[in-house]
Amino acid sequence: FVKNSGKHSYAFFNKEMDDHLKQKWQMKSLLREAITNDGFKMVYQPQIDLYSGEILGYEALIRLKGSAVSPKDFIPVAEEDDLIIAIGRKAVQMVVTQLCQWQQKGLELKPVAINFSAVQIHDYNFKNHLLKLLKENNVDPNLIVLEITENVFLENTEATLSFLQELREYGIRIAIDDFGTGYSSLSYLTFLPIDTIKLDRNLSMKFLNFDSNAVIDSFIALAHSLGLKVIAEGIEDYEQVKRLMIGKCDAVQGFYFSMPLEVSDVEKNFYKIYQI
Ligand code: C2E
Ligand code: MG
Numbered sequence: 001f002v003k004n005s006g007k008h009s010y011a012f013f014n015k016e017m018d019d020h021l022k023q024k025w026q027m028k029s030l031l032r033e034a035i036t037n038d039g040f041k042m043v044y045q046p047q048i049d050l051y052s053g054e055i056l057g058y059e060a061l062i063r064l065k066g067s068a069v070s071p072k073d074f075i076p077v078a079e080e081d082d083l084i085i086a087i088g089r090k091a092v093q094m095v096v097t098q099l100c101q102w103q104q105k106g107l108e109l110k111p112v113a114i115n116f117s118a119v120q121i122h123d124y125n126f127k128n129h130l131l132k133l134l135k136e137n138n139v140d141p142n143l144i145v146l147e148i149t150e151n152v153f154l155e156n157t158e159a160t161l162s163f164l165q166e167l168r169e170y171g172i173r174i175a176i177d178d179f180g181t182g183y184s185s186l187s188y189l190t191f192l193p194i195d196t197i198k199l200d201r202n203l204s205m206k207f208l209n210f211d212s213n214a215v216i217d218s219f220i221a222l223a224h225s226l227g228l229k230v231i232a233e234g235i236e237d238y239e240q241v242k243r244l245m246i247g248k249c250d251a252v253q254g255f256y257f258s259m260p261l262e263v264s265d266v267e268k269n270f271y272k273i274y275q276i
């Protein structure tokens with residue numbers, strides 16, 4: 001292709017690659033800078049009980065302070081090298097210290113879910129780092145949920161299983177994120193040490209489509225029969241809410257109820273009951 005496409009295309013091809021690499025390099029230096037200079041913050045999206053409207057907990061979502069760059073764009077870049085390890089540690093640190101502050105303000109704490117990248121399985125000290133933070137800040141491990149995706153099991157199955165088991169022995173809970181995308185194997189659910197599955201936004205959207213209803217209803221039923229809770233992600237309209245109630249889903253998260261919130265807004269809405 002390159003050989004036959006003439007001088008001009010060849011140069012163009014190189015320039016595209018060049019821009020791409022340059023952008024990535026810039027992103028990495030932005031991330032490195034944020035790691036050393038406290039450049040990240042968390043926003044918190046409520047997870048709502050589908051029947052009572054109560055806030056059951058939150059998902060912490062990372063942001064670069066003063067930048068609109070989405071984690072959808074910078075997390076994959078960070079995952080290419082050790083940056084994700086440092087960012088992953090910052091993430092748990094921000095959440096645990098936040099919980100500690102809420103506790104000091106006398107707020108009744110609710111669990112907070114933290115995303116855990118598959119690459120972080122290579123951070124052999126993650127567990128100790130998290131446990132130490134919890135201890136230092138006097139925060140109950142029961143308040144922490146780790147969200148992992150199924151691809152963490154693709155390689156490292158054994159290492160991942162024992163990692164999750166150890167965390168659970170301390171009371172930390174595990175959720176499977178983006179369930180129904182990737183390699184969803186239902187048989188996984190029968191033996192994984194997990195507490196919750198989160199139905200991916202794309203699945204939740206398909207909920208309105210007749211063909212997928214039976215599939216999602218049976219995901220939920222299977223999860224329940226295994227003692228797991230089900231949260232549907234990316235809920236944007238009331239049609240989805242109604243359909244999820246019929247399927248007996250437990251909880252919902254999405255723009256229909258709330259965007260991810262800044263800390264001050266979390267505090268203002270701490271005991272809010274959402275109208276279902
Ligand atoms: P995720 O864990 O599946 O998080 C859900 C994403 O969906 C969030 O995007 C959230 O803002 C967005 N969302 C929530 N409700 C709706 C809705 O109703 N409609 C739509 N269209 N989107 C909705 P966000 O915050 O941009 O994060 C994107 C992804 O980046 C996350 O997907 C997660 O995979 C990753 N991520 C975010 N924070 C962290 C972190 O601290 N550590 C790691 N490793 N990954 C993170
Ligand atoms: Mg998540």
Ligand code: MG
Nearest residue numbers: 177178198233
């Ligand atoms: Mg998700």
Ligand code: MG
Nearest residue numbers: 177178200201
């Ligand atoms: Mg996702």
